[in-house]
Amino acid sequence: MARVRYIGAEPVTVPELGDRRIEPDELVEVPDERYDGYVCQTGAWESVEEPKPDEPAPKKTTAAKAASSSKEG
Numbered sequence: 001m002a003r004v005r006y007i008g009a010e011p012v013t014v015p016e017l018g019d020r021r022i023e024p025d026e027l028v029e030v031p032d033e034r035y036d037g038y039v040c041q042t043g044a045w046e047s048v049e050e051p052k053p054d055e056p057a058p059k060k061t062t063a064a065k066a067a068s069s070s071k072e073g
Helices: 034-038 064-071
Strands: 001-005 012-014 021-023 025-030 044-049
Touching: 025 034, 034 044, 034 064
Parallel strands: none
Antiparallel strands: 001 025, 001 044, 012 021
8 A cells, every 4th residue: 555644734534544534744545546646636645655566467378378389399
């Protein structure tokens, strides 16, 4: 999960975070896929820790494809 800091002047309630009350200068963990929705509000939120890049999934090879590739050589 990514982390942002609330930099607004007054406490706010964030429905997306379960109606949690966020105080000024508080660090908050947000879902990676919603990170941009927070940091684009430059008057209210600042980035602390960006989402970690997804690790590439290993390539899957079917048994039939692997067998045909080994016979070609």
